[in-house]
Amino acid sequence: MEKQDFTATILVDQSPNEAFNAITNVRGWWSEAIEGDTDILNAESVYHYRDIHYCKMKLIELIPDQKVAWLILDNYFKFTTDKSEWIGTKLVFDISKKGAQTAVTFTHEGLVPHYECYVICREAWTNYIKESLYKLITTGKGEPNPKENDGFNTKLAKKWKLEA
Template sequence: MTEHSFTTNFTVDQTPEAVFAAINNVRGWWSEEIDGSTDKLGEVFDYRYKDVHFCKVKVTELVPGKKVGWFIVDNYFSFTKDETEWKGTSIAFDIAQKGDKTEVRVTHQGLVPEYECYDICSDGWTTYINGSLRSLIATGKGRPNVGQPMNESERALTL
């Protein structure tokens, strides 16, 4: 594999602390179908999009105003030959003050062009990060997937 992991960035007028809080409000920008804590170090949360994508995400780094780190513990895609393509990858949200602006740089380490899901996932991340997360930071309103949280029997079927 190459080292061309997916990365994107944007700048906003809000403080690094406000950006950090918005990133940790995963239900506010990625999906309302999140089960578990998204803002506590060492916690694991489940993401779900219909019957298309499930993943189990561990919060690996929380440095207020500076960084959020996730590790993909498990993954399922209904649309790829290797249903587990994201498994073992990591996502870093780096936050940096740039003059009177705050830069957000997101890298999905391991999401590389060789993956079957790369084009779809890159488009998805761009929409969620540069669109929904940026909107949540700037306006207080993101555009997450809307749905019902998983119940216990549904969660048992996912991973």
């Protein structure tokens, strides 16, 4: 059976090291509101977007200039029937040389078409990877979600009965 995990690839002129450093700087391309370390193996961090999406992740693979992977430990979506669709999935970045360029392949292992969030998540990931991360790697400035005035909202995490 063909793999159906969501994947997106970008090619850049920068080095694998520059791509690696940009990927682990998730506040520079995904969200300024991420709490916790995102560049230390086994560190946990929390992403949230208003009261719409919350996820807690753990950095499980960190191979300089080659691979970065997070495991989703906890998740909540306001807009899906199954609020926990991402739990147990992985966000994987593979970095490799392609001739004179660097390829960055993002795979959300476990994000498959039958998920209720798939269409929205596919569109969001496509933007974050092909626009924001691409710009961070190539220009030094991505387009992450801006940090909200109050920063991370632990009250929402408690409301959703999620670990903060």
